[in-house]
Amino acid sequence: xxxxxxxxxxxxxxxxxxxxxxxxxxxxxxxxxxxxxxxxxxxxxxxxxxxxxxxxxxxxxxxxxxxxxxxxxxxxxxxxxxxxxxxxxxxxxxxxxxxxxxxxxxxxxxxxxxxxxxxxxxxxxxxxxxxxxxxxxxxxxxxxxxxxxxxxxxxx
Numbered sequence: 001x002x003x004x005x006x007x008x009x010x011x012x013x014x015x016x017x018x019x020x021x022x023x024x025x026x027x028x029x030x031x032x033x034x035x036x037x038x039x040x041x042x043x044x045x046x047x048x049x050x051x052x053x054x055x056x057x058x059x060x061x062x063x064x065x066x067x068x069x070x071x072x073x074x075x076x077x078x079x080x081x082x083x084x085x086x087x088x089x090x091x092x093x094x095x096x097x098x099x100x101x102x103x104x105x106x107x108x109x110x111x112x113x114x115x116x117x118x119x120x121x122x123x124x125x126x127x128x129x130x131x132x133x134x135x136x137x138x139x140x141x142x143x144x145x146x147x148x149x150x151x152x153x154x155x156x
C-alpha cells in the first residue's frame with residue numbers, strides 16, 4: 001500500500017515536471033523566424049505608410065491616448081513590398097504598441113496566408129528603439145501553437 005502511494009506520488013511529480021519542461025519556450029526555428037520577419041516588415045512598412053497618409057489597401061491605423069494599432073485585413077504583402085522565401089501572400093490581424101516608462105510594449109495577433117505558418121502571435125516588453133547595439137531584446141513568439149523565444153542576439 002505504501003509502495004503504491006509512493007509510486008503514485010513519483011508518477012505525479014514526474015508528470016508535473018515533464019509538463020513544465022515541455023511548456024517552456026524552445027529556440028526559434030526557420031519557419032517561425034521567417035513568419036515573424038514577414039510580420040515585422042508588414043508592421044513597419046504599413047505603419048509608416050499609414051502615418052504619412054498613404055494607407056495601403058488592407059491596412060488601417062487606430063490610435064488612442066495610450067496605444068497605436070495597425071489593423072491588417074488581407075493586406076497584400078507583395079503590394080506592400082514585403083518579400084519572403086516561404087511564399088506568404090497576405091496578412092490579417094492586429095499589432096498594438098503601448099508606451100511604457102522604459103520603452104514600448106508590443107503585441108501581435110496575426111493570420112498569414114500562403115506560407116507554412118498560419119497563426120502567429122508575438123510580444124515584446126519594454127522595447128526601446130534607441131537602445132544600445134549590445135542590448136538584447138527578447139520576443140516571445142507563438143507560431144501555430146508552438147512557443148518560441150527569440151532575442152536580437154539571434155541575428156548576430
